[in-house]
Amino acid sequence: MSTGGSPSTLRLIAGFKLVKAVLLTFVALKILRLVHEDLELAGFMLATKLHLDPEGRLVEPVLRRLLNVDPRTLTHFSMGALAYAGLLLTEGIGLMRGKAWAEWLTVVATSGLVPFEIYELTRHFTTTRVLALVVNLAIVAYLVVLLRRQRHPAPAQP
Numbered sequence: 001m002s003t004g005g006s007p008s009t010l011r012l013i014a015g016f017k018l019v020k021a022v023l024l025t026f027v028a029l030k031i032l033r034l035v036h037e038d039l040e041l042a043g044f045m046l047a048t049k050l051h052l053d054p055e056g057r058l059v060e061p062v063l064r065r066l067l068n069v070d071p072r073t074l075t076h077f078s079m080g081a082l083a084y085a086g087l088l089l090t091e092g093i094g095l096m097r098g099k100a101w102a103e104w105l106t107v108v109a110t111s112g113l114v115p116f117e118i119y120e121l122t123r124h125f126t127t128t129r130v131l132a133l134v135v136n137l138a139i140v141a142y143l144v145v146l147l148r149r150q151r152h153p154a155p156a157q158p
Contacts, residue, residue: 010095013106013139017092021085028081035074039066100150103143111140 034042043063047054054063087109094102117133 007098009142010098010103013142014092014095016135016139017088017095017106021088021092024081024085024088028078028085031074031081032078035071035078039069039074040064042066100147103147107140107143107147110136114140 040063043059043066044054047059047063052059054060091102091106091109095106114133114136117129117136121129121133
């Protein structure tokens with residue numbers, strides 16, 4: 001049974017989780033297709049398709065790093081990404097259906113990633129990383145308030 005939060009807010013969080021799951025699944029499957037491909041050539045072709053200079057100071061180092069990526073690493077990354085997408089899918093569907101267990105799962109899973117997000121933010125500060133951290137903290141805070149209300153409901157008004 002749901003904790004009685006705003007259905008539209010829970011649906012928004014659920015939608016966010018579901019979109020992330022779909023995107024992550026798409027990326028993981030695309031990367032899995034590259035396991036036996038020439039990654040540097042694939043990166044070069046993508047850069048060209050996106051009208052980026054493959055020899056530019058931003059793209060060239062990335063292409064050079066692709067030389068050192070082995071198929072096993074790509075497979076492990078893809079499997080990890082698919083597992084995480086499965087977790088996001090579970091959270092999203094549970095929240096969409098108003099399940100309290102999904103609220104708990106989302107709090108635990110999302111807050112568990114916050115230390116890694118903070119670490120990454122200290123390594124390389126970007127607006128996107130700040131935004132991701134703020135959104136995840138807002139989701140956790142919202143769900144914690146809902147779960148606390150369920151545990152300690154307000155007294156009934158006379």
